[in-house]
Amino acid sequence: MAEGVTVREGRAEDTQALTTLLAQLFAIEADFAIxxxxxxxxxxxxxxxxxxxxLVAEAEGRVVGMCTVQLTASTARGGLSAGIEDVVVDQVWRGRGVGRALLVAAEAWARGRGAVRLALLADETNLPALDFYDRLGFARTRLVWLAKALD
Ligand SMILES: CC(C)(COP(=O)(O)OP(=O)(O)OC[C@H]1O[C@@H](n2cnc3c(N)ncnc32)[C@H](O)[C@@H]1OP(=O)(O)O)[C@@H](O)C(=O)NCCC(=O)NCCS
Incomplete structure (x- = not known):
C-alpha cells in the first residue's frame, strides 16, 4: 500500500469529491461526457x-482516488466476473502507488465474493493507463466494446 494511503468503501458524503475525480477521468475519455x-x-x-x-482512496484526510467494481455472471468462465470501472487518481497523487492500492483492494473485494475474473475497459489511446494495467497483470483481449443508448 502506498504510504499514508488507505482504501475504504465510499460513503454518501464522498459524492462531490468522486464526481470531481470522474470529471478528470472523462476529460481524457472521448466516449464519455462530464x-x-x-x-x-x-x-x-x-x-x-x-x-x-x-472504493475510495484517502490520503491526508481527503479523497485522492477511486474505482468501482460490479459482479456479473460469466458463461465463458462459469462463475462471477468482476468489472472494474471509474479508475482514477487525482492528478497530483499519480505515480505514488494509489492506483495500485485501489486495484489490489478491488481484487480482494472480488475474490472475497467468489469472482474468478477481473475485467475492465480502457480507451485504446490512453497509453499511460494501458501501461498501468500491464504492470498490474491485465492481458489485452481482441474484444471491442459496442454500446447502444436506450434513452
Ligand atoms: C492510470 C492511473 C489510475 C494509475 O494510477 P497511479 O496511482 O498513477 O499508478 P501507481 O502509482 O499505483 O502505479 C502502479 C504501477 O503502474 C505503473 N504505472 C503507472 N502509471 C504509469 C504510466 N503512466 N506509465 C507507465 N507505467 C505506469 C507504475 O510504474 C507502477 O508500477 P510498479 O508498482 O510495478 O512500480 C492514474 O494515472 C490516473 O488516474 N490516470 C488518469 C485516469 C485514467 O486514465 N484512468 C484509467 C481509465 S481506464
Whole structure:
C-alpha cells in the first residue's frame, strides 16, 4: 500500500469529491461526457446495488482516488466476473502507488465474493493507463466494446 494511503468503501458524503475525480477521468475519455448530475445519479445507483462497491482512496484526510467494481455472471468462465470501472487518481497523487492500492483492494473485494475474473475497459489511446494495467497483470483481449443508448 502506498504510504499514508488507505482504501475504504465510499460513503454518501464522498459524492462531490468522486464526481470531481470522474470529471478528470472523462476529460481524457472521448466516449464519455462530464455531467456531475449524471455522475451523481450513477454513484447513487451503485450505492444501492448489493453486487457492487465504490472504493475510495484517502490520503491526508481527503479523497485522492477511486474505482468501482460490479459482479456479473460469466458463461465463458462459469462463475462471477468482476468489472472494474471509474479508475482514477487525482492528478497530483499519480505515480505514488494509489492506483495500485485501489486495484489490489478491488481484487480482494472480488475474490472475497467468489469472482474468478477481473475485467475492465480502457480507451485504446490512453497509453499511460494501458501501461498501468500491464504492470498490474491485465492481458489485452481482441474484444471491442459496442454500446447502444436506450434513452
Ligand atoms: C492510470 C492511473 C489510475 C494509475 O494510477 P497511479 O496511482 O498513477 O499508478 P501507481 O502509482 O499505483 O502505479 C502502479 C504501477 O503502474 C505503473 N504505472 C503507472 N502509471 C504509469 C504510466 N503512466 N506509465 C507507465 N507505467 C505506469 C507504475 O510504474 C507502477 O508500477 P510498479 O508498482 O510495478 O512500480 C492514474 O494515472 C490516473 O488516474 N490516470 C488518469 C485516469 C485514467 O486514465 N484512468 C484509467 C481509465 S481506464
Amino acid at each position: 455531467d456531475p448530475a449524471v455522475q451523481t445519479r450513477g454513484l447513487r445507483l451503485l450505492g444501492t446495488r448489493p453486487d457492487a462497491v465504490i
